[in-house]
Amino acid sequence: MIVGLFIPCYVDQFYPQVAIATLELLEKLGCTVVYPPNQTCCGQPMANSGFEHLTGDCTKLFIKNFNEFDYIVSPSGSCVLHIKEHSHENAGLHDRIYELVEFLTDILKIDHLEASFPYRVGLHQSCHGQRGLHLAQMTELMAPPFSKPAKLLNMVKKIQLIDLDRKDECCGFGGTFCVAEEAVSVKMGKDRVADHAKHGAEVITGSDMSCLMHLEGILRRQKSPVTVKHIAEILNSSIES
CATH class of the missing domain: 3.40.50 (Rossmann fold)
Incomplete structure (x- = not known):
């Protein structure tokens, strides 16, 4: 292929x-x-x-x-x-x-990955991926839940995928929204970071690096030990504890 x-x-x-x-x-x-x-x-x-x-x-x-x-x-x-x-x-x-x-x-319909990532990981479901590409179910719908990113992450050895209080809430990046509405964007990002931190995330991942870039900026300004990694980096990882 x-x-x-x-x-x-x-x-x-x-x-x-x-x-x-x-x-x-x-x-x-x-x-x-x-x-x-x-x-x-x-x-x-x-x-x-x-x-x-x-x-x-x-x-x-x-x-x-x-x-x-x-x-x-x-x-x-x-x-x-x-x-x-x-x-x-x-x-x-x-x-x-x-x-x-x-x-x-x-x-590809993969059902197995040779990957290992021994960390507590929070999954950020970006709006374009979730609501546009239907990578995960929206919680406001009365419909069976699913998450394609979570399905893949659960194939990774030693990973601990944490639960969040508001798992599909927008991070506030929104492309040019973060420039035009900086204060609102930052507050939304801080709320997302707080949700991950509350549940002990060591790493925040997702399938849109733009959202993760926004969250990373907030984490750095807070001097947080939490890091961000694109889902490709985790699925390709061979880190052993």
Whole structure:
């Protein structure tokens, strides 16, 4: 299986270890992974700021880079959702692009991982992934619960996945929301951090590094020992206690 690897610009610039972990994990699971070197921003920041009509060139470049692949995989639910639902004339790519977690569960259908991570971990379910890509059930619905990220994390040896009081509450990042409404965004982030800390999390994980970046900034300012790791890093981990 040949997979085109789409790495969001902020991951490329600030969290390259997430891109590396995604690549290594997919290769461990039998995929042949190709990284188109000319890829750039998908256009989501412009669209979120009200300039979706200016994202056409981003879409054209994305199609040029990824149109040849049967599957396109990215460690970012928000960028994937943008391509699926807000990127016009995307040459049918919305049926071929997957966030990493949904690709592992829905396409590869993995039921075993050779990973070990001996820490207490809190799972942050980002809004784009949960409500846009349906990676987990929303608690406000009277429907059976499920969580694709939790299903994968529970395959990791020695991990302790903690329960949270408000497991699907927004962290407050929201792309440009954290710039336009800084005070509200920070307060929401502090509430999420407090929920994880209350239940003894050593690590906060999730499938959107943008949300984790927001929480990481708050943790650092609080001088908290809690760290953040993208779910790809944990699923690719071989840490033994």
